[in-house]
Amino acid sequence: MLSKVIAAFCIIDDALKALGHQDHPQTQVPSSAILTLALFASLELGGKHNKALALAKDLKLFRHLPSPSRFNRRLHALYPLLLPLLHLLSQAWKNLHQAQAYALDTFPLPACANIRAPRSKLFPEKVYRGFIPSQRVYFHGLKLHLLVDEKKFIHEVNLSPGSLHDLSSLLLLPLDLPEGARLYLDRGYESHLYEDLLGEAQGVVPMVIRRRNSRRYLPWMPYLAILGRRVVETVGSMLHTMFPKRIHAVTPRGFVIKVLSFVLAHNLSLLNLDGHM
Template sequence: MTEQTIAIYCFIDDFFLAIGRKDDAHCKLSDAELLTTALVAARFFYGNLHSACAYMREHHGVRMIDKSGFTRRLHGLKEQLVALFLALGQSLKQLNTRSRYLIDSFPVAVCDNIRIARCRLLRGEGYRGKCVSKRCYFYGFRVQLIATEEGLPVQFYIHAGSFVDITAFKAMELDLPEGSRLYADAGYTCYEVEDLLKECDGVELRACRKRNSKRADQPHMAFLKDHYRKRIETTFSGITALFPKKIHAVTPQGFILKIILFIFAYTLSQIIE
């Protein structure tokens, strides 16, 4: 735990030094220490910031600030947090010489279905979605995740739960190297999108075909698609294992921020370990 905490801090601090970001001279808690604490909370304490702050203060001598100030600064560093993840993702893409990537989505429920009418965090039917694999409905967000062949996340897109995979994929700003092959399930089937990606970006979307598909696969291609896309399910299991029984947040932005922290913390843990 100590080694991972130090590694996370060094990565964040080096990134801030590389981009020339400097802390305010009057800040008691640096930005690198703050983001490290948030990621440690997601990695080891199920997102509990209070426990992570206590750990960092007692075991690493970090001078903590009050809870409200910590939360405000964390929200203010959301762009830097996403930039850190994208920078790490670019490095992973460069190391992924086979250029095989996986895409799929997983739901993150805000509350149980029976409590939707009393939910204060979100309002509207736009957040009610269906999880086909589990044959159930949920109320909250859906995360589109792109991972390497080894299951390391490199890009994500969080959206309302009612949007199906292919609709969200069209809205997603895909950033993959030319010549990449992106494996997906049948929910991402759209011949127009496949043709545009291949022609404009040089990315081949290999979605599993339905029985009535107009572009049926040869048996060997169907086997490859089914084989590679299953690896991302293990990634989803690893990310959701970090979740608490209920993700505590006061605003939708805070809820999304915690999802980002869980995805980032999982990626760092896989790299460090």
């Protein structure tokens, strides 16, 4: 556990320097330590920041540790750096692994139980009411859009209201893929217009699980697409095991910060296992 924390701190500290982030001269706890504690909580403690601070104090990981309220304010102030940090880690991973197969999928993130949806203070609007076709149930919260490669590394992520269609992720994500890469998609992403745009603009080869009545249906395509999409389903399961039963947050930004912390913790664990720090 200590080796994971040390490796995460080194990677985050170097990444923040590469992003040009500088702490105030009078800051006793650097931003890299704040992010390390948040990712440590996501990786080992189900996202519970209070437990991470208490454990870090017992283990004497850092010379100075903030109070829980101060830690929460510092973490919210670092929110704009989370996506650039994910992008920087993605570029570092691409330099180490030249992947040619990617998969895109969407996962529901319920913010509360269905019975409490009309009284939800976190996401009160009806736009957050979504439907899970595979389970035939409704949920109230966000949708997590993930783009992963064949090594289970998450390259791009976005969060949208639960009512948005899965196809919206093709517009919300930049999809910065190498030319000639294969992109495995579920049947919910089938759109001939978007597929043609991906092929013409970026040279990406869409591999979609098509319906039998589709004009572009090929008998061998669904089998290959199902095999290629297994990696993103595995990543979704890995994130689900890291999530607590309910992601506790008081504000929508706090909810998003915790979700992005889980994604970054997943990527950092892969970098640590890969031996590149």
